[in-house]
Amino acid sequence: MKHRALRLAAVGVAAVLTTFGVAVGNAVAKDKMVIAVPTFLTGGGAPAFGIPARNGTELIIQAINKGQVPAPYNTKGIAGAQVEAIIYDESGGGAKQVTEYRNKVQKLGVDMFAGFVSSGTCAAVTAVAEELKTLTLYSTCGTPRVFEELDKNPKYVFRTMSHATADGVSLAHYVASKYGSANGYTGINQNYAWGQDSWRDFDLAMKVLAPKIKGSTKGQWPKIFAGRYGAEISALLKSPEDLVHTSFWGGDLEAFIFQGLARGLFKKKQFLMSVAGTAAYRLGKKLPTGIVLGSRGPYGIYANQLIDTPMVKWFNNAYVNRYGTQPTQPSYQYAQAILGAKFAYEKAAAANGGKWPSTDQVIAALEGATFQGVATEVRMARSNGHQGVTDHAWGVASFDKELGLPVVSDVMHFKGDCIMPPDGMDSVTWLKGGMKGAKCD
Amino acid sequence: MSFDRTIIGVTIAVVLMACATFFIPDWVRQIGLLSMAIGSVALGLLVLWRTGLISFGHALFYGFSAYGVALLNHLGVRDAFVLVIVSAAASGLLAWGLGFLVRRYRAIFFALLTMAFSMILYGVLAKTERFGSTDGLNIHPPTFLGYAPVDQAAQITLFLFGLLVVYGLMLGVQIYLRSVLGQMTTAVRENEIRVEYLGYSVEHVIHIKYVISGLLAGFGGAIMALAVGQVDPESMAYWTASGEFVFVAILAGTGNVAAPFIGAVAFEIIRHFAWEHGANLWQLIMGGTLLAIIMFVPDGIWSVLQRLVRKKDGVK
Amino acid sequence: MVQLLFTILTDGLIYGSYLFIVAVGMTVIFGVQRVLNVTHGSFYAFGAYLAAYLGGIWYDHELPDFGGFVIIFLAAIVVGVFFGILIERGLLKHLYGKDEHIVVLATFAAFLALEGVGLFIWGTDPYFFYQPQAMLGFVEILGMTYDYYNLSLIVLALIISLAIWYFLSRTIWGRLLRAVIFDREISQAMGVNVTAVFLGTFILGTTLGALSGAAIAPTISVLPGIGVEVIVLAFAVVVIGGMGSIPGALIGSILVGVVRAAAVHEFPQAEMFVIYAIMAIVLVFRPEGLFAPPAVRKI
Incomplete structure (x- = not known):
């Protein structure tokens, strides 16, 4: 009788471990730069934020890889590396998103994050981003609590626009x-x-x-x-x-x-x-x-109608041609965060003699810096240079x-x-x- | 003696897991931690389910305890033992209070009353700015009796701590189910009136079960809060969270105290891969899996494991 | 004061009618089959989507305005009959006689799967179908503007409840139905085709669910996730009204509507709790609901 119990336990444990084993096998090999991009792909946030954000991200990343973005971003890739974006769903609440964040870092080994629509998600993942030492650029989420209350001395977390x-x-x-x-x-x-x-x-x-x-x-x-x-x-x-x-x-x-x-x-x-x-x-x-x-901010309708820099003209044209509709604020904000990443990595690489920079070097390059977004200039001028002012x-x-x-x-x-x-x-x-x-x- | 069988099996499995934790990748350990949390709640549901009762509102105790951990943590309490035990006990106390009301109800009324209470908690949490309203609260990493691990060691320690808690819960429930009071369970489900004639109070039996169940869900919520480091009303108290617990309970089956944890691991793995491989498809995958289980494996994963073992044993 | 009371009552009636329309399909199915049908949320969503989709095509071709109203009922019937047969024959048929919790969970699973299917068919972009609401215009009563479309929801709720009442108490089918509700086995022994009655009821319930979505579609933006929101509302109404009682659902809906309207006007912060608080109070003091049908306790 005892054997049966043993065997039962063994079958259970084996089943669990096998599944894990299979799963371990498919972690992504790192031969290019991978950016995880969370946004709402299901639920009520998808049409207003998620889809325009995803479109803006896809557009800017393809253009970056082909070197089609207007100056000052007209080089191919980010510091020479081709960029892959893993766009994933931000719905389900903060706790679920913390778990997803961990997965993207620990399992897929992504280089950085750019995105996040919801203040709730940002409030939730800030601590884990610092814990896992992963560069994270918040593109959209609004709550000032991120740097005022949750993370007063940020290192890995940045926000590339003004807060709410x-x-x-x-x-x-x-x-x-x-x-x-x-x-x-x-x-x-x-x-x-x-x-x-x-x-x-x-x-x-x-x-x-x-x-x-x-x-x-x-x-x-x-x-x-x-x-x-x-x-x-x-x-x-x-x-x-x-x-x-x-x-x-x-x-x-x-x-x-x-x-x-x-x-x-x-x-x-x-x-x-x-x-x-x-x-x-x-x-x-x-x-x-x-x-x-x-x-x-000066995104969406304000950029489309009132700003006629080559950058906005290009972005607007490319977006309308590709998706058949005008870009809205999340499209601009997500693209802005990705450009922030390109700016920071390339500045850090230049300081590093052209070699791929470490995360610390990228952080040093972005802290307190000023870079050009799609529609507006972003000055990282608050919270030790981690909070953008636009x-x-x-x-x-x-x-x-x-x-x-x-x-x-x-x-x-x-x-x-x-x-x-x-x-x-x-x-x-x-x-x-x-x-x-x-x-x- | 068959009493020992489950305990021996569980002990071996826990020891194996404790050894394995040093060799598995971080994200796998995280799945393990989440499974412990969800599994504890499902274990609580199992205790009730054996009486024929299902709660559609166990997120009430889960969320209550998770917020308990977060609030205590904000008051400066860092020790995992204190956080988990106090918060879970608070959930048990809440269950004791509400038990006076819910013990009168059966079947779908019971399920819905519990859901109504959990939705009220959701409303309160989402509304109260001190609790971070819908943004929720985050939790500083815990210490363990003075030991304050960082980075990977923190997760490993938490995993071992979780295993210890879960092991204790399984033993406790197993002993309870074997007791006279515990065995009253099935009798209540089969025929309440006869139980009354035997001289036992059905309401009393259900009340005790409800408290145990709330306590278990409280442990689950507390482990979840520590594992994730974040609590928020949508993940912790919305009715969909309660739905997931019932999902896990059905997936697992009621055959054994270990079943909920195996069910939870299966659930977390399905969710993990559904989320990763099909952003738009995860609902379809989760729904499809659950339907398939209900239709084809109505007694849950445990029954499949049992059948596998029996087949090999069959000759004897 | 008079104006305030009048406004609260009217707002409450409109919201109550909305709740009733949204919940009546679930109530009917629960009343007859004792199935707490979570898939109801999907019927609502698919009804709304189909109506908005057809409406979009209709108005794009600048066809006559009243067509929108035909589309509402057409969409309800198409979705109702299709999903009614699909879910009842494909899923519930296999689960009759099982633990009622399992059945709830099966419908929860089907709901999740259908959410996924909906995303697949309709995508994430919202659909608009505002024309029927916009074309009817508005009226001023006691200094407060109301639009005819939302007022007409009161009429729709009345028509639905009268029709169901007439059907149940004045037609032979209704009597058969009541016999099945009262005792399924005896009815079967007496020669009632219970299978047909169940299928018929389920199709009625799904059609009402789809009709609620189609009728509400002109007032909202039809997008992913709208089904989730109505499930809890419908649950609450079913519980408050008394588990399958149509008059109970009607009165319960209006009660919630009026209390909610009073909260919105006087204590806006409390709006969120109203429906759950009423649900909990009813469950505590009258667990069988305000108007539960009498039940025989079998030993």
């Missing part, structure tokens, strides 16, 4: 100068970290920049992916405030706009939509005229019938140093203390 506080502050600047006579503002934001943070930053910045415009305490907080906003729209229609702030994105934003249009909401209230850039082209003529539209732009959206595209007008540009907290200061303290040290001119 810049969105709220620049929007408040825009509102203060364009809607100074408004009687107040309320909000409708998704009830999760992004929505909560977006509202908090905008609200605090408004108290500093436009103290006469009073904020409502009865903003709406629907669950993310709720999809139905009837009661919320009634409450907004009834609210006395002229302005409505929302950080809705993707499907929720589109649903909200359809339901709001059917009830004349956007004619009665002036909307400030901080991430409407993600839905603008898809909505086309259904995009409500006159809303203040944000793209989390400019911002806001304007009012309408649909241009001749172009057949949505356009922005009344655009104001904001310098990164005006809308980001100064180095060494955390966002909330800075906002509450009256935003001292902001350089706006």
Whole structure:
């Protein structure tokens, strides 16, 4: 009888070990550079962020490998190495993503990461990135907590754009100068970290920049992916405030706009939509005229319409030719992070006598540096040179019938140093203390 | 004596695993750690399932304990033993409290009531800024009775620690199932009224099981929190997490206390490769696998292993 | 004050009708077959996708506006009949008589697989089908604007519940159905074709599920993952209403809708908890639901 138990145990252990053994066999051999690129490929984040991000990544990496990117990036590959991108799904929550991060490093042996849409994922993987000593460039995720709270002394983690506080502050600047006579503002934001943070930053910045415009305490907080906003729209229609702030994105934003249009909401209230850039082209003529539209920086519609550098022209043309639609903010941001990688590796290689640099050398090259993204210059000027500072732009959206595209007008540009907290200061303290040290001119 | 058989088998397997951990790649060890966590929850489900009850809300205890670890950790508690035991005990306590309510219910009502509670926890966690709202909290690497390993040693130590916990859980559950109270399980499933006539309180039996089950899920959540170093409401408390635990329990079968862990390893491996090889396909692969198991191997992997062994034994 | 109450009631009725429409298919199937059908989320999603897909083609060719409404019902029937037969004959048939938890899990598995299939067929880009909602316009009542499309959801919910009530209590098929619900074995012995009744009910349930998706599609952006969200809502309604009771589901939906609307207007922060809190309270005090059909305890 005991033999049976033994054998049972042995069969179990053998089954487990065999599977592991088979699995060990297919780890990737490292003869070129491999970048892991996480973004949403399934779920509600895919259409608004994941797919444009994936497209932007594929486009820029192919062009880098062929040497087709305009100057200063017109050499083939990254420091001579051909680049392979492993684009994988970012959905499933922070804990699952930490596991995926480990797998990509420990099993596939990737050289670095570039990407991440969700603040939640960034908050989750920051610690593991430092632990596994893997270079990680956050392209999009917004939460200022990354370097202010979770990783105050970062080494391997960088972010190649301004964090979300810049969105709220620049929007408040825009509102203060364009809607100074408004009687107040309320909000409708998704009830999760992004929505909560977006509202908090905008609200605090408004108290500093436009103290006469009073904020409502009865903003709406629907669950993310709720999809139905009837009661919320009634409450907004009834609210006395002229302005409505929302950080809705993707499907929720589109649903909200359809339901709001059917009830004349956007004619009665002036909307400030901080991430409407993600839905603008898809909505086309259904995009409500006159809303203040944000793209989390001079990306997407702002770059496509207003910037005519060779880089943006090339990117826009190549993207439209290949995917049949205009690039949006995640396309630009992901490409920006990859260009950051190219810049850092090549600068480090040059300092290393042309040889492939070590991770430490790449980090030294990127810390505090300034590089050219697709649409804007990125200055790694905060958090010991790990947090990027980029400019911002806001304007009012309408649909241009001749172009057949949505356009922005009344655009104001904001310098990164005006809308980001100064180095060494955390966002909330800075906002509450009256935003001292902001350089706006 | 057949009592010893499982314990001997489990002991040998645990010792083998403990030796193996020094030779396996990091990512394999990580799969092992996750399997221990998920397997502990599935073991908790097994305890309930033998009574004919399934909880669709075990993420409640799993998430509660995982957040317990994170919060204690933020208060400065670093020792893995303290973190895991206190958090799991807190989950057990929560199960004890809720047990007064849920013990009255059976079948699908039981399943749904537990789910409702877990969704309330999800709501609270996603809403509370102190808990990091949907971003969750991260956890500093634990120490082990004063020993503070770094890098690979940290993971190896955690793996050994996890094995120790899991071994203890399996022994405990095995002894419990063999006790009179434990054996009441099947009787309750078969005919409650007769059990009552025998002089036992069915509600009492179920309550105890619920507490044990919540405690086990608590251990699972605590191990997960330490293994991943991060807790968040979507991975820890959403109903889909509860669904995965039931998935593992079905995959494993109820035949043995070791089954949930084998099921968990299988589950983690399927998920690992599904995620890696088909970004758009992982749902299809997971769903397809589960369907195939339900249709063709309704008693789970354990029954297959058992049959393999019996075939060889058959001649005797 | 009057305006506030009126707004809360109207918002609540609209949301309640939405919940009822979304949950009624699951309720019907649970009531007859005792199957808590997670695949319901897929029927909702496929109904929405097919309607939005056909609607997109229809409006691209600038065909008459009212066609959108025909498409809603057409999509519901096509998806409902196809998936009804596929899931009932292909999957559930093999599981009748098994542990009910296993059946739930099987439908959970099928749901996951169908999510994957949906991504395969429709891709990740959203589909828009806003025209039916936009064309009906809006009306002002007591100083509050409401659009006719969302108001018409109240009418749709009423029509569905009346039709089901009529079918169950006034037709011979309905009586057969009730006999099967009451005692499957005796009905079978009496010559009722239980197989046909089950298949028929399931197709009805899937069609209602697909109809909910198709009817909601004009108000949302149809994209991956919309099915997951409605499953929990439908679960909650089934539990609150009483496990298969149609009037229970109707009243439970409206209760949730009104409480939720009150929360949105007065305590927006609490919106997220409303439905789960009601579900937990009902389960604690009336575990069989608000309007559970009487059950015979068999020994």
